[in-house]
Amino acid sequence: MISKTIALIIPVLSSVQQLPQLYKSYTTNSVADLSIETLVIIVITNILWFFHGYFIRDFTLILSAAVSVVINAALITLCLKNFGTTG
Secondary structure, three states: OHHHHHHHHHHHHHHHOOHHHHHHHHHHOOOOOOOHHHHHHHHHHHHHHHHHHHHHOOHHHHHHHHHHHHHHHHHHHHHHHOOOOOO
16 A cells, blocks of 8 residues: 555656746746756656656556656746846
8 A cells, every 4th residue: 555655656746846946937037047958858758757657558657757748848948938048
């Protein structure tokens, strides 16, 4: 029972871990301290997790990876939108 609980908690936390950063970047309109390269690597990794979840038919993994891609893609969008501007 505890292993199933942990198996559900980890993907949820993993998928929302960037929400505070997205909120702060959006509200302050500053992405000066973000690394777009790191965000791209995170998105690629989450896309791979998404396909892995698809192939093994793990809905929790698919959903958490998809949420992570959306959140990190939003951060990349903010970085590109504010490229060349300072905080």
